[in-house]
Amino acid sequence: MTHHFDTKLLHQPSYIDKQTGAVNVPLHYSSTYHQQSIDEFGPYDYSRSGNPTREALEETIADLENGHSGFAFASGMAAISSAFMLLSAGDHVLVSKDVYGGTYRMITEVLTRFNIDHSFIDMTDLNETARNVQPNTKVIYVETPSNPTLNITDIEGVAKVAKAHGCLTFVDNTFMTPLYQKPLDLGADVVLHSATKFLSGHSDVVAGLAAVKDEEIAAQLKFIQNSFGSILGVQDSWLLLRGLKTLSVRLKQSSDSARKIAQFLHHHPLIDEVYYPGFSFHAGYHIHQRQSTGAGAVLSFRLPDKKSAGVLVEAMKIPVFAVSLGAVESILSYPATMSHAAMPPSERELRGITSGLLRLSVGLEDTEDLITDLRQALDKVGAYQTLQV
Numbered sequence: 001m002t003h004h005f006d007t008k009l010l011h012q013p014s015y016i017d018k019q020t021g022a023v024n025v026p027l028h029y030s031s032t033y034h035q036q037s038i039d040e041f042g043p044y045d046y047s048r049s050g051n052p053t054r055e056a057l058e059e060t061i062a063d064l065e066n067g068h069s070g071f072a073f074a075s076g077m078a079a080i081s082s083a084f085m086l087l088s089a090g091d092h093v094l095v096s097k098d099v100y101g102g103t104y105r106m107i108t109e110v111l112t113r114f115n116i117d118h119s120f121i122d123m124t125d126l127n128e129t130a131r132n133v134q135p136n137t138k139v140i141y142v143e144t145p146s147n148p149t150l151n152i153t154d155i156e157g158v159a160k161v162a163k164a165h166g167c168l169t170f171v172d173n174t175f176m177t178p179l180y181q182k183p184l185d186l187g188a189d190v191v192l193h194s195a196t197k198f199l200s201g202h203s204d205v206v207a208g209l210a211a212v213k214d215e216e217i218a219a220q221l222k223f224i225q226n227s228f229g230s231i232l233g234v235q236d237s238w239l240l241l242r243g244l245k246t247l248s249v250r251l252k253q254s255s256d257s258a259r260k261i262a263q264f265l266h267h268h269p270l271i272d273e274v275y276y277p278g279f280s281f282h283a284g285y286h287i288h289q290r291q292s293t294g295a296g297a298v299l300s301f302r303l304p305d306k307k308s309a310g311v312l313v314e315a316m317k318i319p320v321f322a323v324s325l326g327a328v329e330s331i332l333s334y335p336a337t338m339s340h341a342a343m344p345p346s347e348r349e350l351r352g353i354t355s356g357l358l359r360l361s362v363g364l365e366d367t368e369d370l371i372t373d374l375r376q377a378l379d380k381v382g383a384y385q386t387l388q389v
């Protein structure tokens, strides 16, 4: 019997400890494993190569993403960087132009040193994507919805272009999680996560996950994981397993609030623009509807300038003002100096990451309280703007 997603979050074959019946995966704090003889090795030998607690998490993400294998890394960037190690010198990567700032930094400042080239393109346009594939392109890298401007890329369309040219498709699925979007089902080869965000959900873990469908790619990524060694530790694997169990209730409730907040901001006269893929007038709405089952809990909005954004940040009482997203508490952030600080200002402007842009990751607080907080903070922005004229 195949279970629905919400049931899978709570019941995995590895969750019940075979020895004791404990309903939570034990914390296997062991770096090494006793072997029977010089010829007989058990399933584990050294925890960089495999650890039962981490393995329970890896099997879970593989199942949730409808993949063959899963891999847990020390951070989202460790997952992304390890996936890029599938490439070799001389290869080229085609990348969505608005990706997370750390991914941008890895591609522009690290991969280039290993002679792996890149082109940033508007991946919302499939023709542009196909036009920019080069003979040495090996990976098309997608982030959808993108961080922080929530642009939508057609995963299935990109995966078709990639296959036609013999390239792999990588998808950063951090914003949607497998609850709302399953890139492997849409033809992607590697799905990547900053599990620091919605998957763990409590701002208490830094972690990364990857899932793949193909056995050959799984073997290659397993080899990289063991060779590069940026594995997730035992305690963090356990915390992430615990956080995952409530993913569905958390994300559904936060997404419901985000929709109401996006509508409130859209109608507010001081807001220049709201970026939210749940709006029927969002440029990528129809593609997003086709490939995802929810709009998510992150939205961005634009005030006219940095000073107005600063007034709002200081006036808001409920959200924490911090880097990161996808937690039980709402998180307000300023992409220009936080998530996208690694991008030069001119590149940020090109991607719509302007000085008045704020990103809100909606948590589990009462929706009305959040709207009331935003309303009073925007009143203060209005008062500040009146003083300026």
Ligand SMILES: Cc1ncc(COP(=O)(O)O)c(C=O)c1O
Pocket (backbone or CB within 6 Å): 075, 076, 077, 078, 100, 102, 103, 143, 147, 172, 174, 175, 193, 194, 195, 196, 206, 207, 208, 324, 339
């Ligand atoms: C979309 C996206 N991908 C990847 C990352 C990197 O993940 P981590 O911070 O866990 O290394 C982030 C972090 O903010 C992100 O937002």
